[in-house]
Amino acid sequence: MGTRKSEVLQGTLDLMILKTLHAMGPLHGFGIARRIEQVSRDILQLNEGTVYTSLLRMQQQGWIAAQWGTSENNRKAKFYSITKRGETQLKLETENWQRISDVIGRVLRLEPEG
């Protein structure tokens, strides 16, 4: 099997995309996928299609907005940007994530007693 890549958790992808849009400003789906790939340094295995599911879902919830524009190599592309509501959600999710990862980190650091 070789080195096994970690699969992306459903909710985590939402968080990552929100964070990406928050940090980079409006991006199209391809750009988002590239950015995540870059940041994760190939550790995460991502079916890039799932990015679009996530985008659709967050659009419905009003966390992100979409607009048609032109990509860097002059093609028609849909650009996504984070909304105010999305910023609130991002803050909430980030705190949530940190709390959980703190807990898990603490648990994993536990040494056997004695």
Next chain:
Amino acid sequence: MSSRLEFRLRGFAAKLFGFFSERQHDDELDAEINEHLEMLTDRFVAQGMTREEASRTAHLQFGNSTLLHEERRELQTLTSVEALWLDLRYAVRTIWRSRRFAGIAIATLALGIGSATAIFSVVDNVLLAPFPYKDPGRIVFPRVHGAQQGEDAGRQGYTVNEVLEIAESNHVFDAVIATEEDLVLYKRREGTEQLYGAHVTPGAFEFFGMPVLHGRLLQPSDYEPGAPPVFVMRYKTWKEKFNGDLSLLNKTFILNGTARTLVGVMPPRFGWYDAEVYIPEKLTHWPGAGPEGFPGWFLVGRLKSGVSSQQAEADLTVIAKRLATIYPKGYPPEFTILVKHVGDTVIGRFAETLYTVLAAVGLLLLISCSNVANLMLARATTREKEFALRAAMGAGRARLIRLLMFESLVLALGGAALGVLIAWGGLKSLVVVMPQDLIPAETVIQLNGPALASALCMAILTPMIFGLAPALQSSRQDCNDALRDSGKGVSSGFRRRWFRDTVVVGEVALSLTLLIGAGLLMRSFVALRELNLGLRADHVLQTMLILPEQRYKTAEQVTRFFRPVLAQVKALPGVVDAAESSSLPPYGGDESKMEIVGKTHTEDWRTLFQQVSQEYFRTLRIEVRRGRTFSEAEVNDARKVAVVNEMFVSKYSPKENPIGQHVRLANLEGVPDPSLEIIGVVGDVTNRGLQAPIEPELWIPYSLTSMPPQVLVVRTAQDPGTMLDVVRKQVWATDSGVALAYSSTLEDFIGGRMYAGPRFGVVVMSIFGCIGLLLVTVGVYSVLAYSTARKTHEIGIRMALGAKRADLLRLVVGAGLRLVVGGIAIGLAISLMLARVIGTELVGIKSWDPITLTGTTLLLILTATAASLIPARRAARVDPVIALRYE
């Protein structure tokens, strides 16, 4: 914090919008995806791949785009609405491809749904909505209920003054009307006939809110004193006694000596008070507080909207307490007024039978559902590959389940459609066995809106029962296994077989419960028929003679009429015996307090008493135990003698010779010194209806008193029904002013009142029992046939290894019987638990009647064995060579 609800609402709104701009969304997504793929491809090309290689890698990295479209659709459109039509069409196509399976499934469901619809129609028409009147739920009648009285006891009739007082002073009714029964003598050309009449007070027809069929309703002016006398007729009477002759409208009839004009005929469902003619009458106060009058008026009121029965009871009790101070005789010392709905009293015992049958049909529906569930499971295994392929193509589990549920729904709809036809036909036959005397006269049994709605409900709900489990089962699987497996392996999955077996066990259990119920009712019915009535009911004709009161006041006048009539009737060809009686058997006349001269006792002594002519005992073949019955002279001379039944002796004069003792009857009108000498003892005769215990009874010569009624009892040599005309002519030859009422053969009379209810239960339950048995047979057969077919390969190996045909027979039949025995154990347990429910309807047998239990169990085992023999023989005929090649 954005709540869950908000999350959902936003999702739904998006779906709603998306639903209407479906195409655009799909195209947009496609464009986006293509764009993405091309950019990816460009990137890989830049990294040094060939164009094709790059494109392939791009697609791989992007993942399943079909699934993406699916997900988008799920997110952005109302998938259920959109896919509904598609799935429905697909389901119909799938089912059409396997017509044999569908035929069996639909027929099975149709039996279940059809039976349930038919019975629901009966229950709805008889119990839930028997009355066609305006707001029947608000029509109530008051009952004077003494504190010491039983639950259903109490006076329901009121005097004229009481009716007027209640109508004027109540605060709870919109309207009040009253009805009084009246036997109407109607003069026809050759003699007098009798009609059941009802006097109704002003507003009666407005109260019921039904239009007239022909002519007109009674108008307010018709009720005024001095108005031309008119009346209205019921449809059934007009049709049956007057041939539906329209020219009779506005003709004059002589009713009880008054010339009345027929002004209207009511529609078929109008049957208030089960009367045949309705006569207007306006009530006026009896003068003074003197005579109270006879409390013969049945009062009904329409509750004002929002007024509860309790409020009405409280209000009416206040009025009644006031009335009780004026007319103390009519009220017990402690009482309240109870308010009852019309119809509560009519149906009584028969309601229990109906509810039993309703429960039974529920079981039947469950059985048919389990059967179809089993069929679906068996079929699903042959479709494993199809499902696996669908799953591999990206169909989610929910989607698969939905597809299967749609197939179930289509089957159920087919079953319901066919079931409605079955119900329609079945109701026609049910109406025939319906006990007409036990249901409200207004009831018309037919398929109606509620019944059709219930069929539709069943069509929608039954798939949940028979379709869901198989759908869950078949959608839960690893597609790899199924695709690799040829589908004819040595054994099917344990889980699935276990499930199918459970269904069969359940089916057998339910069916046994049904069979036991039917068996118990049948045995009880036979016991009821064999009850020794104490008389021979065959070849007996009876009719009540209504003598005009003016001319028959004294016992002498009555005797002077009867003596020649009895002699002439007896002389008619075909007549064996004829007698007079004061009641219609199997009811034993009036009740009276009594004393036996020379005996003291603390509690009240009571006896039924009946006035008869000397031939009465011989006519009904009642056996004489001791002494003798009346002589002709004793009857003619009106001697004070009496014959008693054995119950009388064992209760009041045991261990003594009753002959020669003297009995004093309290309620003997017009007899100055009612001390009667006992001259004989006869065997016990049913005298309170068939199911009640026999009470002490005493017979006296009819010549002693003129108290009505007078009944003519005739034993004939041929069919008694054919003799009525001759007997009537003979009566009219003596006095054409005498009317004949309640004419019937004794067998019909007993049958209509006492056998009809139980017979309905027996007939319906037996039909259900048979259908249940048939379904179980199909169920056991299909499961065994299926598993045997799956095991053909295994059987081949067994035979190759030397198994005998007998071994194989045993193997398959044994497998079948194991299921059946399990089901029987559960079924017996259920039956014993339900015994309490059905026990109240049983006569002469216990609810754990061993004969019924063993009989039905054996029947079920035999049927199941027969059902498993066919697949067993097929297994035994397997040629090992072919079987081993069978893949």
